[in-house]
Amino acid sequence: SAKSKVHIVYLGEKQHDDPEFVTESHHQMLSSLLGSKDDAHKSMVYSYRHGFSGFAAKLTKSQAKKIADSPEVIHVIPDGYYELA
């Protein structure tokens, strides 16, 4: 249960035009969850910061549940797959 898996944390429309600022806010959110900037940096897979706001990060189930409870988070889901058509 403590195994980390990639989760997508979706925050909706981005709240700032500067992508660096958006990414920084993602790192901050992840740092507060994981307890350190270093852990946040290691966990972060992607910061979605141009068309919308969100990030992909390696999280345990309990971490995913905790961040899903944040008011600014719309959805947290484990990564999944599409196939070619």
Place this chain on the structure above:
Amino acid sequence: TTRTWDYLGLSADNSKNLLNDKNMGDQTIIGVIDTGVWPESESFNDNGVGPIPSHWKGGCEPGENFISTNCNRKLIGAKYFINGFLAENQGFNTTESPDYISARDFDGHGTHVASTVGGSLVPNVSYKGLAKGTLRGGAPRARIAMYKACWYLNELDGVTCSFSDIMKAIDEAIHDGVDVLSLSLGGRIPLNSETDLRDGIATGAFHAVSKGIVVVCAGGNAGPASQTVVNTAPWIVTVAATTLDRSFATPIILGNNQVILGQAMYTGPELGFTSLVYPEDPGNSYDTFSGVCESLNLNPNHTMAGKVVLCFTTARDYAVVSRAASLVKAAGGLGLIIARNPGYNLAPCSDDFPCVAIDYELGTDILFYIRYTGSPVVKIQPSRTLVGEPVGTKVATFSSRGPNSISPAILKPDITAPGVSILAATSPNKNLNAGGFVMLSGTSMAAPVISGVIALLKSLHPDWSPAAFRSAIVTTAWRTDPFGEQIFAEGSSQKVADPFDYGGGLVNPEKAAEPGLIYDMGPQDYILYLCSAGYNESSISLLVGKVTVCSNPKPSVLDINLPSITIPNLKDEVTLTRTVTNVGPVNSVYKVVVEPPLGVRVAVTPATLVFNSKTKSVSFRVRVSTKHKINTGYLFGSLTWTDSVHNVVIPVSVRTQILQNYYDEN
């Protein structure tokens, strides 16, 4: 694509068509999210292509066997996204993987899609002489940006694309300034709601469409069963697949001189008269026999050695043909005739082994010839390309069908385009490629046709919304083939195609250029949809980035301003509204023509719409009532606005449900 564009009326030889009028889509940027690109393919030469559009903010990312100079004025962008896939597959060995850790395409699918959407002109391309012609994309001077988010996995012998990588690709494509985004990918039913991130394409597409990018997606290959269509969000253009007016007729000549035209991509030498067998117990043997294609391995080798084998199968997928051919070949057989229902996924058998498909009726003819002839023999000649009449257009068996299983009132698929046996560029690693070109089938192949057409339309109407492009192609689509003949749909029996097979119909690019009226939509309409679908306000607010309060009572999904009317549960009577915007001559008068579905009354008010310099948009009401007393299936009609120059047609689909929410299996 050596036939697609001539078939759709976009011949490069016609100087007066949409293609040449708009300089072949120059200045339009098409983003493709797929397996990457083979940049050296002739399809991506930049001869005659102008400078890179000024709105391009993307780049060409170097990686394994890919350097930034692999991009040019045609292939202007190439990026790859693998972090999500790697984080979830830590055992994946990038050094041992045959795929390239770069935008370079190992699988070939992405190259095929990219060359279909916007490949440059390449004359004299064929598959070993079949389907010969000039290969090109729909918008041959449009620019291509490849976003590789799909990776080949040895263990799967296939490709997988993770949500997290796709979402990053969409995020980057939005940043880079693409005008059209083409995704030949999809999930499977059951579908996830549009505000659920599990449908990452719908979520990413929402943001892309909100920024004016047209998002075109494959509708999926799970047909012919109904309710299988995917990528159904109302802001996405969802594409079904048809055949072309082209086939690969392969003469099978029986010893009694009967000639049967099967289908194959057989390019080997003629197989002269050879013994023909259907493996079955002669009545005096202890051996096991089977004429079922999947079980040919049960037959003693001597039954098939030196012969052409006839077998029957209920399967439609090509893998059965390929496996059966291998079994016959391994037993020393010289050819294979497969009797099956059409699956529209023809492919050559490896090593030019003759394998020809026919239907059960012709298969039974051959079976009876074998049974009632002392020494049955057969000759198989190489396949020939048959183009134009009398080859009819069919919605492919595999093409996923509506209704939309999330919101049946939102008609899906939207539109159809050729997606069967399409010859286009590929990776040289691809099996069965001939000189870097391969024939593939799927809604993957149909979606880039629509993306290419929209790229051309975008050059003509740079200010149109994504919904306007969708409306233009849907309301002007052919509901017959380009020659006026009916389009059929393959299923458990062939039937005349309906909107759940092909949406508005077969894309008609020339007509779509000047549609007269459009059913426009913007972000506010998508919010109305989300409210009508019952999503909670907080999710909608976050998705759209502003506080959203749904009206009370909720808006009706029937009022979403789509270029279609689909009423899944009509009990007595319902009234719905649409708004049309004039994009034709300023002073125009349109009159309504209704073809109601059988047993359904459709009344439109007003019956005449008058447009002038002050009135650009007009709303009308449609009152629909049923005469039926039972729960019916869907019945189809149409609603047309005509000014005698433009015919703006939308499909009308109505199902009477006296008993609501009722699953009928009596």
